[in-house]
Amino acid sequence: MRLEKYLTDCRLCPRECGVDRRQKTGICGVGYLPKVSNIVLHKGEEPPISGKDGAGAVFFSGCPMKCVYCQNMGFSQRGVGREIELDELIHAFKVLEQEGAYTLDLVTPTPHLPWIVEALEKLEKESFSLPVVYNTSSYEKVETLRRLEGLVDIYLADIRYTDSGYGLMYSKVPDYWESAKKAIFEMYRQVGPYREDMRKGLIIRILVLPNNVSGHERALEFVAYQLDPSVPVSLMSQYLPHFGAKRDPLIGRKITVDEYEKALEKMLELGLEGWYQTDEVERVTARGVNWRLVED
Numbered sequence: 001m002r003l004e005k006y007l008t009d010c011r012l013c014p015r016e017c018g019v020d021r022r023q024k025t026g027i028c029g030v031g032y033l034p035k036v037s038n039i040v041l042h043k044g045e046e047p048p049i050s051g052k053d054g055a056g057a058v059f060f061s062g063c064p065m066k067c068v069y070c071q072n073m074g075f076s077q078r079g080v081g082r083e084i085e086l087d088e089l090i091h092a093f094k095v096l097e098q099e100g101a102y103t104l105d106l107v108t109p110t111p112h113l114p115w116i117v118e119a120l121e122k123l124e125k126e127s128f129s130l131p132v133v134y135n136t137s138s139y140e141k142v143e144t145l146r147r148l149e150g151l152v153d154i155y156l157a158d159i160r161y162t163d164s165g166y167g168l169m170y171s172k173v174p175d176y177w178e179s180a181k182k183a184i185f186e187m188y189r190q191v192g193p194y195r196e197d198m199r200k201g202l203i204i205r206i207l208v209l210p211n212n213v214s215g216h217e218r219a220l221e222f223v224a225y226q227l228d229p230s231v232p233v234s235l236m237s238q239y240l241p242h243f244g245a246k247r248d249p250l251i252g253r254k255i256t257v258d259e260y261e262k263a264l265e266k267m268l269e270l271g272l273e274g275w276y277q278t279d280e281v282e283r284v285t286a287r288g289v290n291w292r293l294v295e296d
């Protein structure tokens with residue numbers, strides 16, 4: 001197993017707990033075996049991930065980040081899910097392929113990587129055909145990502161914050177932006193910008209948070225000026241103030257149309273392409289912006 005050592009001295013993510021996962025769980029809440037909350041054909045991802053029939057999404061339990069507003073709180077932080085053996089994980093990947101999934105969408109995969117890599121290597125030998133999507137918060141270590149080279153086709157990488165102070169306040173990680181920047185450059189090095197004809201590459205996802213807590217304008221500038229303006233961006237408007245965010249003075253509300261429009265205008269001004277969510281932005285779509293739409 002390529003990443004076996006991490007199961008007994010886990011340093012897969014920037015938390016670097018160093019725990020022996022045979023004995024206890026790390027900060028992410030994951031123990032020895034892979035733990036899965038749901039395996040489903042998911043039509044709600046971006047068009048290159050979901051296609052027409054849905055992404056073959058595997059929602060893994062646990063997460064190194066502790067976002068107070070996480071919409072997946074049940075399985076990301078509260079332990080919902082079932083531990084499975086390697087054979088069952090491989091079987092699940094195969095079933096998704098047989099059911100016509102457009103991609104294999106691995107959601108928050110980092111703590112489970114030793115098993116995922118083992119499963120993908122075994123499947124490669126059996127001509128598994130789905131593009132593999134690594135769906136991540138970008139709170140990743142470069143060293144870990146390097147070990148995925150050649151196994152991942154599409155990196156779907158969030159930029160959650162461009163101010164690590166907010167990362168600490170709302171996701172309880174001390175070094176979000178420093179870690180995420182390095183991780184995104186590594187993902188880009190491996191696969192380049194997303195290209196539809198190759199069904200391969202990097203897509204950046206930005207969830208706009210109220211009061212510019214996400215630092216989304218800076219994130220868009222990062223893509224345009226430091227990364228590569230041909231990397232497509234998925235600009236998301238769907239934030240809801242769940243759980244611990246409910247009474248927060250900064251993020252205790254939905255974003256306004258104005259906030260989202262301004263983010264879109266910035267994206268346009270920078271010449272970036274990608275996808276945006278249309279339900280709240282009819283006026284903006286009427287301007288004839290030539291971007292593809294999120295249709296789900």
Ligand code: SF4
Nearest residue numbers: 010013016017026028
């Ligand atoms: S993946 Fe989990 S156990 Fe491993 S270093 Fe990160 S938080 Fe700790």
